[in-house]
Amino acid sequence: MSHEKETDAHSGMETTGHEWDGIKELDTPLPRWWLWIFYGCIAFAAVYWILMPSWPGITGYSHGLLHDSARANVVKDLAGLQAQRATEANRLSTASLETIEKDPQLQAYALAVGQSIFGDNCATCHGSGGTGGKGYPNLRDDVWLWGGSLEDIQRTITYGVRADDPNTRFSQMPSFGRDKILQPDQVSDLTEYVVALSHRKADAAAVARAAPVFQANCAVCHGPQGLGNQAMGAPNLTDSDWLYGADRASIHDQIWNGHGGVMPAWGHRFDANTIKALTVYIHANAGGK
Numbered sequence: 399m400s401h402e403k404e405t406d407a408h409s410g411m412e413t414t415g416h417e418w419d420g421i422k423e424l425d426t427p428l429p430r431w432w433l434w435i436f437y438g439c440i441a442f443a444a445v446y447w448i449l450m451p452s453w454p455g456i457t458g459y460s461h462g463l464l465h466d467s468a469r470a471n472v473v474k475d476l477a478g479l480q481a482q483r484a485t486e487a488n489r490l491s492t493a494s495l496e497t498i499e500k501d502p503q504l505q506a507y508a509l510a511v512g513q514s515i516f517g518d519n520c521a522t523c524h525g526s527g528g529t530g531g532k533g534y535p536n537l538r539d540d541v542w543l544w545g546g547s548l549e550d551i552q553r554t555i556t557y558g559v560r561a562d563d564p565n566t567r568f569s570q571m572p573s574f575g576r577d578k579i580l581q582p583d584q585v586s587d588l589t590e591y592v593v594a595l596s597h598r599k600a601d602a603a604a605v606a607r608a609a610p611v612f613q614a615n616c617a618v619c620h621g622p623q624g625l626g627n628q629a630m631g632a633p634n635l636t637d638s639d640w641l642y643g644a645d646r647a648s649i650h651d652q653i654w655n656g657h658g659g660v661m662p663a664w665g666h667r668f669d670a671n672t673i674k675a676l677t678v679y680i681h682a683n684a685g686g687k
């Protein structure tokens with residue numbers, strides 16, 4: 399390897415003096431445009447360091463002359479957005495639920511707010527479409543445990559069901575089998591009775607045996623005809639809509655164990671406007687009865 403600088407005969411450039419296996423390196427200067435951009439970047443970085451937050455320290459960071467802060471910017475943007483929405487929010491807070499439903503603009507606003515809150519807070523239990531699942535009622539149909547009027551829905555959302563709230567909706571079906579209130583064969587007979595109530599084929603002898611037991615133990619909540627009672631959250635047993643399942647095993651399990659679903663109270667988590675928007679959203683999607 400030679401270390402002699404020389405002038406390259408072909409290009410007229412100086413070489414760096416490095417040579418590998420007969421290949422020599424030209425000492426071509428950097429293009430001027432490239433150099434200017436390079437210096438420009440250095441100058442930009444220096445100015446940026448001075449103006450913007452940039453250097454981390456042990457307990458904080460350099461704030462820069464402009465005191466720019468992404469967090470403060472978000473707060474400012476949100477405040478702007480809230481001011482813009484304040485008019486609609488104001489009208490929402492003074493309007494009654496019925497008025498909101500009748501005012502297309504206000505209803506559209508409530509539906510949008512309701513949908514987004516539902517997706518973040520309610521869909522985990524009620525499903526993303528609100529169609530529910532075992533133990534979690536479908537909110538898209540007009541079958542209600544606790545009532546489907548605007549006021550009923552608002553009350554359920556605000557105070558919850560069997561929830562940690564003094565005003566919560568409450569009732570508890572006894573565990574007739576587990577707590578030995580009824581004999582195992584009585585629970586089996588009652589299962590047939592409930593199947594018959596919902597207009598399906600059932601063991602007639604069992605149904606006859608269960609009839610007085612139903613009147614004595616179940617009618618107080620589900621009604622003498624099994625039509626249910628929304629004041630107790632007791633479902634109608636004569637329809638084809640089942641919270642815990644339509645089959646004999648599910649019905650037997652409910653009579654034996656007396657499950658009671660828990661719906662959280664949202665009154666202390668959301669402001670009154672948000673509850674209103676959710677109420678209008680649920681009511682509208684259930685068919686609005």
Ligand code: HEC
Pocket residue numbers: 515516519520521522523524533534535537541542543544545551554555559631658659660661662664676680
């Ligand atoms: C932790 C699960 C859970 C969450 C989260 C939840 N719910 Fe519920 N919800 C339930 C259960 C369980 C019931 C049924 C209670 C019962 O069995 O009586 C219910 C019942 C209801 C009912 C009454 C249905 C009827 O038939 O009367 C409404 C309305 C309702 N929920 C709305 C909401 C809204 C709105 C939200 C979100 C803000 C929400 N729920 C979040 C579990 C939940």
Ligand code: HEC
Pocket residue numbers: 543569570571572574588592612615616617618619620630631632633635639640641642643649652653657658659
């Ligand atoms: C104190 C009131 C109460 C009494 C008494 C009661 N139930 Fe219930 N029952 C309920 C409630 C409330 C539910 C709904 C539970 C829930 O929402 O999680 C329910 C649910 C049911 C279900 C499930 C319905 C479904 O949609 O899945 C069946 C079946 C049932 N009861 C049958 C009976 C029978 C049979 C008796 C009498 C042996 C009885 N219940 C007595 C309150 C009562």
